[in-house]
Amino acid sequence: MKLGLIIISAIFINNFVLSQFLGICPFLGVSKKIDTAVGMSIAVTFVMGLASVICWAVQIFVLDPMGIGYMQTIAFILVIAGLVQFVEMVVKKTSPTLYQALGIYLPLITTNCAVLGVAILNIDKSYNLIESLINGVGAGLGFSLAIVLFAGVRERLELAPIPKALEGFPIAMIAASLFSIAFLGFSGLFSGLL
Amino acid sequence: MFNSIGLPVIVLGGMAVFFGIVLAYASKKFAVEVNPKVTEIRDVLPGANCGGCGFAGCDALAEAIASGNAPISQCPVGGSELAAKLAVIMGVEAGSEERQVARVICCGDSNNAAEKYEYQGIKDCKAAEMLAGGSKSCRYGCTGLGTCVRECPFDAIHIVNGIAVVDEEKCTACKKCIAVCPKGIIELVPVSKKVRVLCRNQDKGKATMQACKIGCIACQKCVKACKFDAIKVENNVARIDYSKCVNCMMCAEVCPTKTIYANFADRKKAFIIEDKCIGCTICSKNCNFEAIEGELKGKHKVLDDKCVGCGQCFAKCPKDAIEMK
Numbered sequence A: 001m002k003l004g005l006i007i008i009s010a011i012f013i014n015n016f017v018l019s020q021f022l023g024i025c026p027f028l029g030v031s032k033k034i035d036t037a038v039g040m041s042i043a044v045t046f047v048m049g050l051a052s053v054i055c056w057a058v059q060i061f062v063l064d065p066m067g068i069g070y071m072q073t074i075a076f077i078l079v080i081a082g083l084v085q086f087v088e089m090v091v092k093k094t095s096p097t098l099y100q101a102l103g104i105y106l107p108l109i110t111t112n113c114a115v116l117g118v119a120i121l122n123i124d125k126s127y128n129l130i131e132s133l134i135n136g137v138g139a140g141l142g143f144s145l146a147i148v149l150f151a152g153v154r155e156r157l158e159l160a161p162i163p164k165a166l167e168g169f170p171i172a173m174i175a176a177s178l179f180s181i182a183f184l185g186f187s188g189l190f191s192g193l194l
Numbered sequence B: 001m002f003n004s005i006g007l008p009v010i011v012l013g014g015m016a017v018f019f020g021i022v023l024a025y026a027s028k029k030f031a032v033e034v035n036p037k038v039t040e041i042r043d044v045l046p047g048a049n050c051g052g053c054g055f056a057g058c059d060a061l062a063e064a065i066a067s068g069n070a071p072i073s074q075c076p077v078g079g080s081e082l083a084a085k086l087a088v089i090m091g092v093e094a095g096s097e098e099r100q101v102a103r104v105i106c107c108g109d110s111n112n113a114a115e116k117y118e119y120q121g122i123k124d125c126k127a128a129e130m131l132a133g134g135s136k137s138c139r140y141g142c143t144g145l146g147t148c149v150r151e152c153p154f155d156a157i158h159i160v161n162g163i164a165v166v167d168e169e170k171c172t173a174c175k176k177c178i179a180v181c182p183k184g185i186i187e188l189v190p191v192s193k194k195v196r197v198l199c200r201n202q203d204k205g206k207a208t209m210q211a212c213k214i215g216c217i218a219c220q221k222c223v224k225a226c227k228f229d230a231i232k233v234e235n236n237v238a239r240i241d242y243s244k245c246v247n248c249m250m251c252a253e254v255c256p257t258k259t260i261y262a263n264f265a266d267r268k269k270a271f272i273i274e275d276k277c278i279g280c281t282i283c284s285k286n287c288n289f290e291a292i293e294g295e296l297k298g299k300h301k302v303l304d305d306k307c308v309g310c311g312q313c314f315a316k317c318p319k320d321a322i323e324m325k
Helices: A002-013 A024-029 A034-066 A069-094 A096-102 A113-124 A129-159 A169-184 B002-029 B036-044 B058-066 B079-090 B125-130 B147-151 B176-180 B205-211 B221-225 B250-254 B282-286 B312-316
Strands: B100-104 B157-160 B163-166 B186-190 B231-234 B237-240 B270-272 B322-324
Touching: A002 A129, A024 A129, A024 A169, A034 A069, A034 A113, A034 A129, A034 B002, A069 A096, A069 A113, A069 B002, A113 A129, A129 A169, B036 B058, B036 B079, B058 B079, B100 B163, B125 B147, B147 B157, B147 B176, B176 B186, B221 B231, B221 B250, B282 B312, B312 B322
Parallel strands: none
Antiparallel strands: B100 B186, B157 B163, B231 B237, B270 B322
16 A cells, blocks of 8 residues: 555655656756657666665665765765666667667766655655665656656647747746646645555 | 764775776676777767757767768767768768758749738748648748748758748758758759759749749740750759859849849959960860950950850860969
8 A cells, every 4th residue: 555655656746857846957858859758758767766776775784884874965876877877788788679769868867866866765754675666666657757748748839839039948947837836736635645 | 083084985985996896897798899980970979969960869870970871960069070070980071072052942032922821820831831832922932931940950041031041151061951841942052153043933934923023934045045055944944054054154144034143243254364375275265255365376365345254264274374363
C-alpha cells in the first residue's frame, strides 16, 4: 500500500517538475519535439531509479557510519556523475540500440538537480531501499509525464497564432505555469492517507 | 580537527579515486571502436550541443557528417570557417569550387503582383500553397510568408516588400530554404554570376502579364541576344545556363519586361595595356561584339561603347595585356 502511495505521490502530487520545480532546465530545453522529450524522459527515469538505489547505499553504508552525513550533496553528485558515465560506457558497448535512443541525454542529466533531488529526498524521508527505488522510478515517470505532455503543447504552440512579443520562449513559460497550476489540483489527494 | 576536515576529505577522496579507477577500467573494458573521422570531426565542432543543426548534439552531427548523411556546412555555429576545417578532414574540396549562393527567382513583390484573396491562415508557405497556390495573383511566385526565413539558420534570407530576398554575404548554400520552398523558386547559383531571370511563370505571355507586372513572356529576345548560347526558353520561361553565362548582360539589356535583372553599374569594360599588346589580333577575333579594333602587329583598342565586359578577350590574350575594370 505504501509503495503504491509513494509512486502515485511521486508522479502526480509531488511531481518533480510541476510541483517541486526541480529539473526545469531539461523540461524547457528538450521539450520542443515529442521524440526528443521521450528519449530524455527514458534516460531520466533510468538514471533516477539507478541513482536512488546507489545513493541510498552510499548514505547508509558509507556516510552515516563515518558520521559525515552532511557531505551528502557532494558525495551524491560524485556518485551520480560517476555512475552515469559508467552506465553510458556499458550501454554503448552492450546495447548500441539503447545507446542510440538515449544518446546525448545520458551525459546531459549527470548534474541534473532532479536526479540529485530524488536521492536527497529519499534520505530525508528515511525510505528503505525498495521505497527509494520506487520513489526514484516514480519521480522519473512524473518527469516523463510532464515533459512529454509539455512537448505536445509546444508542438501545437508552433502553429498557433501567438502575439509577436510572446512567440517562442515566453509563451512556453506561460504554458508551463498553467501546466503547473493544473497539477496543483492533485495536492491534498491523499491528505487523509499519508 | 581530524574528524571535521580529515575524515570527509579521505572518504570523499577515496570515493573519487574508486570511481576514477572503475571508470578507467570500464573505458578500457567497454571501449567501442569508432570511425576515427568521427572523433576528429567531433574535436573541431563547437561542442556546445546546442542542437542548431537539427541533430541531438555535436556527437550525433559528427557521426552524420562522417557517414555522409549531413553536409559539412550543417553546423550553423561554426559557419564557413568550420566547414573549411571539416572539408580537410572529410577530403571534400570546399575551396576549389566557386562559392554558391541561394537566389529567389521571383520579383512578384507587393508592387508587382496583386493579391487574389486575403490570406488569414497560419503563416506558412506550404499551408498557403494548399489554398489555391497562395494569395498572390501569380501561382508560380513567392508567397512571402517566410517559411524559408524561419528555416534559415544563418539569418541570410528575409521578406522584403512581400518576397523573400537572400543576403548573399550571409548565405552559406546550405540548401535548407530550397528544401522547404513549396514553389521551388530558390536555386543555387555561383556568386559571380550577376544576371538573373526573376520569373518562373510557365503560363503563356498574356496570362503572365495579367498575373504580375514583371514576368517572362517567353518572347525569345534574350535567346537571340545571347552570343554564348547560355539562355534558353523552356516551358514559357527563360532560363540561364550559368556554366555558359559570362555576365555580358545583353539579355538583360533587350528584355522588354525587365524580367532579366542585371546591375549595369557592375558591368566591366575591357582595357588593353598598350605596352604589352603585340598586335596578335586574337582578342578581336574572339570578340563577339566587334568591340576591339586594330591592325595586325599594331596596338589594339577597345571601343568602350561596344564592349559589354564579357571577358572573352581577357581570357584569350596570350600576353596578359587586357584588364577588366
